Amino acid sequence: MSKHPQPPQAPANAHIERAIQLLGSGVELASVLDRSPQFVSQLRKGERPVPQDLCPLIEKATKGEVTCEQLLGNVQWYRVRDKSWPHPAGRPLVDVAASAQQA
Template identity: 40%
Template structure:
């Protein structure tokens, strides 16, 4: 007996031209797609948004994996936009961190690096 997830995968395959075409677009094997169709394995959640995208929204994430809470993901703004909006603005007239100068070579050494300076060393 087919469930709604299996029907949705079959619909996605028919939109894209077959199991191999869907597998190629997702970067998985045709055997994996076949297992989703037969109900042997659920569609991994990481593939659902891509399937929704490549089918033009005809096959939705909620149909592919009803047990996942897609509403909480849809309510969030995109990662890039949210990150840019929360970045602090630089102070006026401040260009940010400047590149190290040649007379201050220790600027390039990470804080946790094991560095010793011998003041008695002859240059």
């Protein structure tokens, strides 16, 4: 056992950590995503990537505080105007044509 306490490790996925803070707990985020708390823990630790289809759920649950672009910056996201969506630019959509061209 070390005599010197280790500083807390920063989460591997700070955006998931932010979503957890905004929602109050990992269990609440798991509920929003219809996934297990263990799944959310793996996302937080960076042990698994955030699936594309969950990004809009996280964005909506966090009222736009955590965006799809932050969660998956390597994906080409487009916005469709939607006044009911919390992000001012609208609902996020994936550009599947761009994804197909990159493959």
